[in-house]
Every structure is written in C-alpha cells, then in structure tokens.
Amino acid sequence: EADLRMTWYNDGNESEAMQALLDKFEKQNPDISVTLDVVPYKAILESLPVQLAAGDGPDIARVTDLGGLSKYYLDMTPYLENADYWRENFGPFLKWLDPDGDQISGFMTQLTVTGPYVNKTLFEQAGVAMPGEGATWDDWAKAVNEVAAKLDIPIPMAWDRSGHRVSGPAIAMGAKMFDDDGNPALVDDGLKSMATKLYDWHQDGTMAKELWGSVSGSTYLGANEDFANAQVVMYMSGSWQIPQFADKIGDAFDWWAVPAPCGTAACTGMPGGAALVAMKDSDHPEEVAKLMDFLAQEENLAEFYGKNLFIPGHLGLATGGVDFATDDPRAKHALETFANAVPGISPTAFDLQGYANNRVMFNALISRLGEAIVGELTLDQAFDRMTQDVEKQLAEKERGN
Amino acid sequence: MADATAHRRTIGTLLTARRGRGKLHWTDIFTYLYLAFGILLMFGPVVWLVLSSFKTPAGLLEFPPTLLPLGQISAEVEGYDKPLPIFRATLEDGTEMELAQVRRIGIVSQMVDPANPDQTYKVPISNRTPVREFRIASENYTEPLRKFNFGGYLWNSIIVTVVATAITLLINSMAAYGLSIYEFKGRNAIMIFVIGTLMIPITVILVPVYLVVTSLDMVNSLWAVILPGAATPTGVFLLRQYMLTLPRDLIEAARMDRASEWQIYWRVVLPLALPAIAVLAIFSIMWRWNDFLWPLIVLNRSEVYTLQLGLNAFQGELDVQWHYILAMTVVTLIPVVVVFGFLQRFITTGIASSGMK
C-alpha cells in the first residue's frame, strides 16, 4: 500500500498523456496509487530544490536541471528487474542525471534539440532562395535580411533568450566549454566569436533588441509569438515548439524546421530536455522503481512521445521511430528534421548538457551577454564578468560540500 | 504676462477648489476632464484585459488589435468535410467576393465560392482578408479550467482566504485592542517593534520562513499558507490607529456595566472598529487570494493547491500562452471585484475615517 507523488510541469498538455499511463499503472498495481501534482514550471526551478533540500520533496519529479539536483536522486538499480534495458535505451542520458556515477535515476520525458525554424512562405513571397544543408549562420543572416527587407518584416532573425539555445551555435563556432581537465571554461575564442556575432546582429538590426535587451538576468524569453505572427523570418529555438506551432500557426504559413546552421567547427544544436527522476527521500523506493520501470517501457513511452510530439529520449524508439499523432505536414517535417539532427550533435554539446552545473554557465553567458547587447557592458567586460560569475557560484557551491 | 497670471489664478482656484457656488468655472470642466481621464486610465486597462481575454490566440497576436474579440467566420461548403474559413478576396479582375478557402499552397490560396462550390479560384494570399464576426473565445476559460481540479483548488483558496482572514482579523484586532486601550509596561517597545517589521518585505525572508514551516511539519498543509502571514504588522497598525480614536468613556461605561475585558473587546470595541476591520478584511482577502510566491514554495501537492497555483500551472518552461494568462487573470480578478463591490462603501469611507494619519 503506497501513495506516490509525482511533481510535474506542463509545456503543453503532456500531463494528460502521463495521467493516462498512470491510470493504466494503477489498474495493474491496485496497491500503489500515484498522484500527479502539476505545478508551474517556476516551482520546478525555484521551489523544488528548496523542498528537496528540506526533505519535503515528492517521490518523483519532472526536472530540467538534470545534473544539478542529482544528489537527491534515487539509484533505482537494486529495484529494477532489468537494469540493462535502462542502460541500453537511456545510456547517454543516465549520464546527464548522474555525471559522476552510474546510477539509474530516471529517463527523459522528452529529448529536445535546438535548431532554427524559418517562415518558408516569406521566403517564397520574397523570392529568396532558402540556404540549403551546410549553410553557415552568416549565409542565413544574409538571406533573412534580404527577405525582411523585401517584405518589410520587422525581425529578420530571432533567438530564444536562453543560455542553452546559444550554446549550440557557440559550439558550432568552436567553443569548447571545458578545459582539458574537464573544468568549466566558458569563455574561449569560439564563444567569443558567437557572442560577437550575436552582438553585431543586434546592432545591425538582424536581430531585434526586444528579446535580448528587454529583460534582465537569466530570464527566458521566446519569440514564438512573433514567429507565429509572421513577424520573424528565422527563429532559433528548438524541437519543443512543434506542437505549439502546429496548434497556433497551423497552415497560416509554412513554418519549416531547418538543420542547424554551421559555424567554423561544427553544425550542431544543443541536446536537452526534461527528465522524470526518482527521489532518494521517498519512503517507497521499491514502488517508485516499479512505477518508473513501467513508464519506461517501450510501448508506454512510445505512446507518450507520440501523443505529445516529443522527440524520444529512448534510443530504441529513436531508431525505431515513433508514430506521432499529427497529420500536419509541417509538424511531421519538423520532427523529422530534429530527429535527424540528433546523431550530428557535437560531443561537446552532450558534455555540456551532461554537466551538473551547466545552468550556472548558461546564466552567466546569457545575462552578461544581454547586458552587453543593451550597452551596459562592453563585450570584453561581459566576458570577464561571465568568467567571474561562474567562478563565484561554483566556489559558493563547493563550500560546505 | 497676462496669460501667465490668468493661468496662475486658475491653477490656484483649481487646487483650492471648494464647493462651488453655482457657476460653472472652467476648473470644474478641468475637474471632469481629469476624472474622465481617470476613468480611462484606471478602468481602461482592466476593460482591455477582459476584452482581450476573450480573444483567440490568433486574435491576440493581431496588429493593430481589434477592440472586440472577433472570430473568423467559417461555412459548411458542399463537398468538403470540414467547415471552411471565409475570406474576402480580391480577384484578378478586381472584383471582390466572399470565398471559402479550401487550402493554401505556398503563397497562393485555393478558394471556392460557398454559394457555388464548383467554381474554384486561385488567389494570392496577400489579396484576401478574413471575414470575421464578434465571437467570444470562451475556450480560453474552459480549457485551462478543464485541465485541473478547479473546484478543489477554488475550495482550498476559499478556505485559505476565509480562515486566514478570520485569524488575521481576530488576532490583529486583539493585539490592536491591547495596544490601544491599555497602558502597560513594554507597550511602546512592542509598538516600535510592530512598526519596524512593517518594513520587511516578505520576499527576502522566504527561505527562513520556509525552514520554520518545515520544522513545524506544516509543508503541504494549508496551515503553511494560512499561519505565517496571519500576524500582519500593517493590520495591527491600522486597527490600533482606529481604536485610539474610540472614546475612552465607552470602555469605562462598559466596565461600570460589569463587562469583562474580553466582553468589552468583542461587544463594544470590535463592533465600533468595524470600518477599520472591513478595510483590513479587504486587504487580507486580497493578499491571501492573490498570494502566489509563498504557496508555490510550501505547497506541492495538488490536493492542497490554491487557485493561484492551479491557474499558473499551465505556465510552462517554454511557452507564454497569453490567451490563457489573460483569461486566468480575469478569473482571479472576479472575487476581488465581488468583495470590492460589497465592501467598497467601507473602503471609501473606512480608510478615510480609520485614522490612517
């Protein structure tokens, strides 16, 4: 007899699919009941760590700070019937959840890949050819500027204001993110070249300051509204936008996911996503493991990913393919594009995603870069501050541990 | 120069305006202009919010925005399964027609005449505009409300608001009574203390309070939301200032009438402090109902969610769904407006006479 709590947040409607699975599980295991607590994302980010630290956390939670919270995760290995199934199918992601060990703590509810969308209809209207496979960021910048100029579109290019999003292009332009010892080294020439580009684009109007300039710190801002409203020619975001665009834009224009543009070092986006993890403090680790195991089964995950148009974080399904519940050709194309991008993702990107304190780096990057773009700092000052910020926070974190 | 003095005089008259004597001076006109502008500025945004909350996501994105929520008309056309959206299209020859769109291919839209389904047209998408009518997107409300246990959250919110307000009113009025009616050792110290804590924004002691709540084992119970804010310095301050204005004779009369101190409190002072209590009640209800940051931290189980948490739960990591946000904002506004409607006469007379000086 166990009552399990799962803390969950929604980007769209995914709690419904999860609830369906939970209902199924409860039917099979009448002695275990599971309650799904849907919270605002803010709670996952800000409250959950405090609750976990205080020992008041849930049994299972859907988290995005994959490595940062790993000290609270349960190692389910002893409870799993078939740990190998997990290692086989979730191998690379397990590392994200436990960078320093080989615990099995959870699985990805969603794998995301960052990458750009373009408004293909605008290109057609403007009569400008879309840069093809292997085009660089500069090629795209030139093309979208042309389109925007012809059609009087206010924002040629927009990037999510997110450290995670810009890390892809940064790695593409040669950023290493870590030094040879594996310690974080955010600022290097690659990153600088990406940052400089971004900075220049904001100055020359390729990008609008609204996104990067209008909030402070690490606040996330997206341009999905503007993109959906055909105000943006190219929008650098990620795979998670697909269901939304399918819903909001529909066939109003052709929104097209394109492969990650290239830099000097690679043509890569960032992997990412949210994981469902089991918590160490749970009173019912066995039942938790049982539930997790159930959810992780291929047929259940397939149902879940399919319903929500999520790129599977399950290697078997990734190769086998998931039957996505959409008949929108644009959505289908986008899903394909992103799924195909996974193999091409740079190992640095994987390492960065797997690094427990990556959010410290992301935040430093984005907040300081934002300040530079609005002119509060020069780029050089911003780079210095980034380094300092990361150092300071990591030092604070080291204290007492 | 003459202008300047005239101007000065009139500003003078405006600023000292006293009940006029029949004649309509232009300061009166200015007054009403100011008031009209005031209505626009104070009410306008809220009206705009309410109107916007009934718009579809597409309607929200539109620029320039329309005043009223509009929806595109669609029509059943013979030979097509789904209703087709209607556009006003300008054909190549310059004629305008209302056509239904079958599909859009690239920048060209394929359309039919609903009256004559066999006739199809090809129209560049720049030559058509959607035909719309007034339509309320009630799904902005029903959708998010459907997604969670609205009744349960509402109930929790009501419990929290009512119980917390009751406790707040009770203990604050008791404290204010003690501080205003009696002279005793330490009264000034306590008063300074109360005023001092008036200055502390709760945001900065969130974590320490959380630790206290944890050690009391109240996490995930409504008490965790109810109790911490119950002893508001503002409330004590407000009520005390008001009670100080009550005539002492009344208290002594009650003592002569053999009332116990507790009876004096609840049968004499409490009813007389009603205006101030109403004001505090309004503030308390408002605080509790709108409270978000604190419940977010101490409540993480859906059975104890308050409405604010529930309504915000659809705010994901990556998506700002304005249509839901606006609609849910309106939902949370409703009770406040209702309370305001009931108690506004207390607010408008209450604070004025509650000695907030």
Place this chain on the structure above:
Amino acid sequence: MTQIDLKAVRKSYGTVEVIHGIDLSVNSGEFVVFVGPSGCGKSTLLRIIAGLEDITSGTVEIDRSVVNTIPASDRGLAMVFQSYALYPHMTVYKNMAFGLENSKMPKAEIDTKVRKAAEMLQITDYLDRRPKALSGGQRQRVAIGRAIVRDPKAFLFDEPLSNLDAELRVTMRKELAALHAEIGGTMIYVTHDQTEAMTLADKIVVLQGGVVEQVGKPLDLYNNPQNAFVAGFIGSPRMNLVQATAEEDGEGIALVAKGTRVSLPPIQGIKPGDTVTYGIRPEHILLTDAPNSSDAIAEVFLSEQLGGETYLYCKVDGIEQLTIHQPGQLPIENGETLHLRFDRAQMHLFDANGKVITNGVQT
C-alpha cells in the same frame, strides 16, 4: 440605599498628587454635589469612587466595607458620563440591557426591567433607535436609564448636563430632581454649574486643588461660607470681595480700602490694623439716595439691562470692580454715579488667611 465613605483618600499621577487626603461621607439616599474650579479633582474623586481609578492611599468604603481592591465592574455602582458614553452600535434597548446581560439575568427579567425604566424616563418609543437618532435630552435619559435598570448601589454623575443647551439643561435638571425624588437612591453628582448645584443638592461638597473646602447644604454654603474661596465660588454673579484694612472708627471699626470706608460695629476677631476681606453679594448692595449714609460712591462703567433684572458693573475707589444686581429695569446709564450702601446683615468678613470671621454683621 448605600453609604459611601472616603477616608484620607490620596491620589497621585506619577509624582503629582492631585487628591490630597479627602475624608467624606455620603449618606444613604443623599444627593451630593461636587463643585469646584476646573482641575480641582472632581472627576478624579468620582472615578475613584467608581473604581475606575486606583488610589494611592486611604480607603474607599461602600456600606462600611473597604472596596479599594475591588474593580469597577464589581462595585455595583452606576455612572452617567458627561459624554453619556452610549454604545453607538446598540439600540437604546440594548444599551440599557447590556449591563444586565453581563450579570446573566434571564431575558424575560431584563425585558421587564428595561421597559419599566424606559417608561419612567419616557423613552419607550425610542427603544429600537440607535443613539445617533436621538436628541441630546433623549440621549441623556438613555444614559440615566442605563444606570437605573441595574438597581445600582449608588449613581455617579459626571457633569451630565454640560453638553446640553441652556433650555434643555433647565428641563433636564428638573427631571433629575424629580427622578431623585422618585427612586431616592444615593447620588453623587459633579457639576460646574451653580444653579444645578444649588437646586439639586442635599449636600454640596466644594473642592479646590484636591482638598475639600466646605461641605454643607446649598443655602448654608450660600449664607455661611467658611472661607473666602467658598464665598466667591458659590453664588452667581460672584460675591464682591474687597481687601481692606481695619481702622478704629468710634466704638466700632471701619474697613478701609483706599477711599472707600465701611463702618461697622465692633466685631470679635478684628482689631485695627488687621487685613480683612469683606464680601458683599451683588444682590445685597442697596442704591441709596442719601449720600451721607452711603458706604461707597460708584461710577457705573457698564449697565446691563436684562429686562427682568439689571446688572451694574461699577468702579469704586479702592475696589477694582463692584457688581450690583438689582431686580427690574433700572434707568441707569453707563457713567452715572451711584451711592451704595452695603447691607450689613449680609456682609461676610474674612481674615487674612481667608477664614471667615463672621457671616452677617449684627448692627
């Protein structure tokens, strides 16, 4: 029927003593009035009796038992406040019933009592009103009603009429007299008003600066003040008090103040050279046509004709201001010169300390 005794009562606020040892007995059924200048401690004394104020030393006894430590609510007295202190949120009925409810009386009994008191005070029609909807006089009656219903051991009144206008005051004063006649309880009444004190009291207590100056029946105080203070305080308009020096004058003495000389027969206790204050009330100064039998020559600087009576304010050599009160309309203009004679039988003489030497000089 209740007896109240104060014995050597003292009261200090902080280090300031405001009641300097007062002994006083209020007999059962008596109507006692406290008068005295503002700030002399009238209210304080009343509140001490009520139990609203602690005393610093001495004892307060009610019916011979010491009540020093018994709180106001248990002393069984009733008080009518100057402000009436009606509970504004309760109806008249509730106001009157409140005290009874506190002593857990059954509802039916409360109702009987309230209605009886209301009838007596003729406020039955207003029982459902709030105090706000009552006139000043009606409020006053409610305040009294609230006291009556409880059958208190004694009634305490603190200037209950002082907020009313002159007309109403006269009416209410009469009603209070009638009330005392009817229920006959022990009553202690504080007032500033001469007329109230004179007309209502069985016994007047004159206070000054926290001590009792004199206690007595109203006319006693009027006719036989024991010191200059009481003489000046009781009676309106005030008694004329003239500081003079005693001189030999034939067989008797003369009281001389500058150019004004009042010849008197010999009086025990006055010898030439003494400083003596003599007092003569405005109504006891006679206008005389015989200049040689006059005591003083006065110049009228203000003549106030009230129709039914006349006040004359005069300057007399050696006397700053002399007030004369005469019935009827006197055709006297400002500036006129009058010859005055002081009615010897009504003259009061005080020694240098203000203590009375004689009230009325026998001729």
Place this chain on the structure above:
Amino acid sequence: MTQIDLKAVRKSYGTVEVIHGIDLSVNSGEFVVFVGPSGCGKSTLLRIIAGLEDITSGTVEIDRSVVNTIPASDRGLAMVFQSYALYPHMTVYKNMAFGLENSKMPKAEIDTKVRKAAEMLQITDYLDRRPKALSGGQRQRVAIGRAIVRDPKAFLFDEPLSNLDAELRVTMRKELAALHAEIGGTMIYVTHDQTEAMTLADKIVVLQGGVVEQVGKPLDLYNNPQNAFVAGFIGSPRMNLVQATAEEDGEGIALVAKGTRVSLPPIQGIKPGDTVTYGIRPEHILLTDAPNSSDAIAEVFLSEQLGGETYLYCKVDGIEQLTIHQPGQLPIENGETLHLRFDRAQMHLFDANGKVITNGVQT
C-alpha cells in the same frame, strides 16, 4: 463707519427657501444682534452679508452700493466665527497678520497694527504661541484681533461666545461691549443667548423661520413685544403664556382658563368669547397673602433656591406650568400652595393670531 442694507433678500437651498424676503438696515456704528430659534436663518443671513453665501433674489448694499456679485474677499468686512477658525499652523501674530499680508501691506506697518490690536486685546504675551496653546477666551480675543487689524467696514460675529464656559462668557461679553465702545464700528452679532442680546445690542432683530418678527431696542422688545413669539422668546426665564377665553365680567372682561380667572377692565379689541393669550413674566407675578385678591391658586411642585433668587414652578388649574421668579431666598417648600396676583401693568395680551393687543393693562 458703514451702513448695510438688505432689500427683499431671499435665499433658497435647492428648492427650499430659508430666507423669505428680508428688509433690514444696519446703521453706521450700530451694534445689531440677530436672535431667533435654531434654524431660523441667523447664520445664513450673516453669511449672506459676508458674501460667503449667494442670494437668490433681492439686494445687499454696503454703503449704498450693491455688492451682490462682489465676492467675500472684496467686501472689506470681517467675520468672527463661532469656531474662531484660527489658522492652527500659524502663530497668533501670523494669524492676525495674514489678512494684512494678503493686501500687500509693508511689513513694518503690519507689525504696528498687529501690536496695537494685540495690546488692546491684551494678548501681546501670546503673539508667538499657536492657537492650540491658548485658552478659549484667549482664542476668542485672537479671532477678534484678526478682525480688528484689518479696519474692516463692519464686523460680523456668529455666536462667538457659545463655545466658552459660563464664567468666561460673562467676561468676554463685557469685553466685547467695551470694544464696541472703543472702536465703535458697525457690528452684526448672532447669538442664542438672551443675556448677550439684551446687554450688547443697540438693536435686536428677532428672526423666525426666515422672516423678521420684530426689530427694536432691547428693552423695547422686552416691554413691548409685538407678538406672542417675541414675547416668549425675549426674556429669561420665558414669559408665562396662557391661552384663555374672554368672558363678560361686570364692566370689564375676565380671561378664563379652566378654573383660573383674571379680571380686567374693558380692553379695546377684546370682546367676550374671543380667544386671548395673556402673558405674564415670572418676575411680574406677585405672591399675595390676600386670597380674595389673588388671580390664581398655585401648587408649587419645584422650588429652586439659588441663594440670591428663587424660582418656583407651579401647577395652576388651566395652566400647565407657571414659573415664578422672586429675588431673595423664599422659604417655600415643594407642595406648598400659593396665592398669586398678576401685575396688571405688566400683562401682555395677544389675539388668536398672536398679535399683540396691549402691552400692559391700564387699571
């Protein structure tokens, strides 16, 4: 020296007319007092003259020029408010100087004027205090001082003494009289108080319900009221007014109210059967030992001994209450029976409409 004339002045608040056409002349240097029951329009009239209230019709003239449209600030009058309306945030000096500063007078001149006025009112010592730190009488003097310094065309007073206690009122009344004697300006004075009206006025204006009932010198009004209202209103305690029926009585007539019969010689304007109200002031009722020459037999239900005078409240057959006022201390107890005689020369007779028939009956 200023003459003020009101001609057919009417004033309505909304649809309610509160001043019903008043004609009135206030002569230069005159001290005019407005009296009348509460709500009769005294204050309104004063404020109309001041210019604080617009009129609905008629004209207000100051020194023969119409000022209807001239705002208060330009009429050159000064007003002393019942509440004094001293500026609480200014010192006494500033309070007095404020009006002068408004007219851009040089500082030195202001200073001279303020100090002169302050000296006259004996408030020089308080010039640096705020009004809060003054006693009632001092405040009143400041209020007057504020008016004086400006050398106004006329002074308007709205019940300036009503907030003071009885003692102070008497003093201030005398000071006001002295002030008028000294500066001699035109003054209009509103009061409720009999004594103030009688003693201060050159001319009393009796108002009732927005119309003038009578205008005249104080003693004129007292002795010769033109109607029952004025008769009842002027004089304190009030005149006893008795409604009676005229009957034949030998050569003359008798006024009969139930068992009380007052025989009079024949009087022009009264014939048997008429309803007549006769008035007799409390001080004009004589106590007589001769039962057969008495007009009424009275039972005293309340005897008030004030020391210097005595009030007797009596029941008489046909008269609900008869008040008697006698000087001195009468040894009369409650319940005693008295034989009364009404002084014919002081009786006032009014017809059924209240209009006077005769003031004083010749015998």
Place this chain on the structure above:
Amino acid sequence: MSPKPSKTASEQLQAIAAWPLQMFFRLLDIPLRGIQKMGGIGSMPYVFLLPNLAFFGMFVIIPLFINFGFSLTGGTNLFLQDRVYVGGEQYSFLFKCENYMVSATCQEDRFWKGIFNTAIFVLFQVTFLVIFSLITAIILNRKIRARGFFRAVFFFPVLLSPVVVALIWKWILLRDGILNAFLVSLGLDKILFFVSPEWAMFWAVFVSIWAHMGFYTLILLAGLQAIPPDLYEAAEMDGTSKERVFWRITLPLLWPNMLVVIVLALIKGVQIFDEVYVLTGGGPGTATQFIVQYIYNTGFTNQVQNFGLASASSVVLGVVLFVLTMLQLAATRRRNNG
C-alpha cells in the same frame, strides 16, 4: 437606521450568520474572565497580545534571526547547522568596490546596480506619487457628482495583485499592444517600451503609481476632509487669493498626512519587486533591476541558491529600511509635539 422595529430579511440573515461567532466569543469569555479574576485587569493586555506576538515571533522574528545566521555562512546547504561559517565574508564581498559610485567597478555589480536603480526609482516614484495623489485628492474633495464612484475608480487598482497589475500593463505596452496601435493610428512609430532603459524605468514608475495612488489619495483625502471648512471661509474673509489659500492654508494643514504618504511611499518604494519583475523582468539589461529582485535572484532563482549572499544583502536592506523607520517615527513624534 430604520425606526421600524421589525427586522428585515437581511438583518435576520445577519443575525443567523452572527450566531456561531457570538457563541465563539461567548465561550472564550469563560476562561478569559477567569484569567482576569486571577491576574487582574493589568494582566489582560498581555493576554490580548499573546496570540499575535506568538505568530509574530514564530514567522517573523525567528526567520529574521535565521536570516541573519545565513548571512554569516556560505555554501548551498539549506539548514543553518550544515552551513559553513564564513563571518563577514559575504558582507565584505558585497562591499568590495573600487568606486562605490560606479556599480560596474564593484565585485557584486548587480547589488549596487540594484541599489542605484532603487534609489532612482524611489526618487521619481515618490515625487510623482505624492503630486498625483494630491491632485486627485483635491479633485475628489470637490463637490462633484458621483463622488463615491470616482473614489472607487481611483482606489480599485489598489486591490489588484502586483502580478495582475503588471500583466495588464505589459499586455498594453507590448510591441503589438494597444498603446502602440494608438501611436500608429496617430501616425507615429511604434515604441519598443521595454527595450529603452528610460522607457522601462518610466513605465515601472508609472505602473507602480497607477497601482498605489488610490491608497495614498485616500489618506490625503482624509486629511483634506479634516480641514475645517470655516478656515477657508476665514481666509476668504481675510481677502486671500485662492492660490495663497492653497500654499498657506491647505498645504500646511495637509502636511502631516503628506508626511505619512511620503514616508510610506518611500518604504514601499524601496521594497518594490513583484510588479516590476513581471512587467520588465528587470530589463533592459539591468536597467530596472531593483534591490529586492537582486536578493530574490541571488537566493532563489539562480541554480546555485546563494542564501548567504542574499541574506547579507537583505540585512543591508533591512538596515536602510530601519533608518527610514526611525525617520518616520521621528517625523510623527515631531508632528505630535509641534
């Protein structure tokens, strides 16, 4: 109010609703009467204060102590006993600056930026808040039709939660919001309000004035109504020009209320957080990032929740506020005496 003895339905309803309340109070009377008997009236104030002080101690005082404890420690552990004592290190870190006037030269530049921003914000917000509250109060004090309605109009934004206020205005000020639509209809260009630091600060000030003006207006209105009308009449009789009446009578007599308004506004201004956080997110750059937001970010939103530094900042803020408190107390005391 009605002289009718019979109770109306709503009164009966009220009576029914009041019954349990009455029972509650009546039952409590029994033990409390006992306490009064035993301890005397002198003990009652403590009884009345006890519950409030208990809550207060529990949820305000203890947390304040913990908070202070945090400020002397480092690391990310939540429980005080697990944290590393670092003494004044957090404070000295906060105050490590080359030039206190230039926030960019400070180690913790955002803390100083927050302080400067807050100071600027408070300066403008308080100034205009007071001015507009005053004008509004004066206008509402005039004899106008539907005065009650207008009072409600100006007061009701006070009832909205800061988040709602910010959302409403954000929705209006967006690039495609109604205000820009209005500008475009006037033939002007759209303004990106949240991209320009000046505009962002302007709107932060504006919106917070919009939301709070009603409250202060009411305080001033109470003050205006407390000025006896006969003072105005006296001034009129004194031949005072309207303008002089305002400066010499109205304003000085309103001053005590103005003082309350200024001090309260000052304190609330320093505490500004929610509404601006939602409205501008602290941007552009850090142009509208205020001190409380800095504390919140440092202790809460950052991945490394730095309670130590956040607490140290809040202690510094507390000291600043304490000075303001003392200012208010001194001011009220002066008013009471003067």
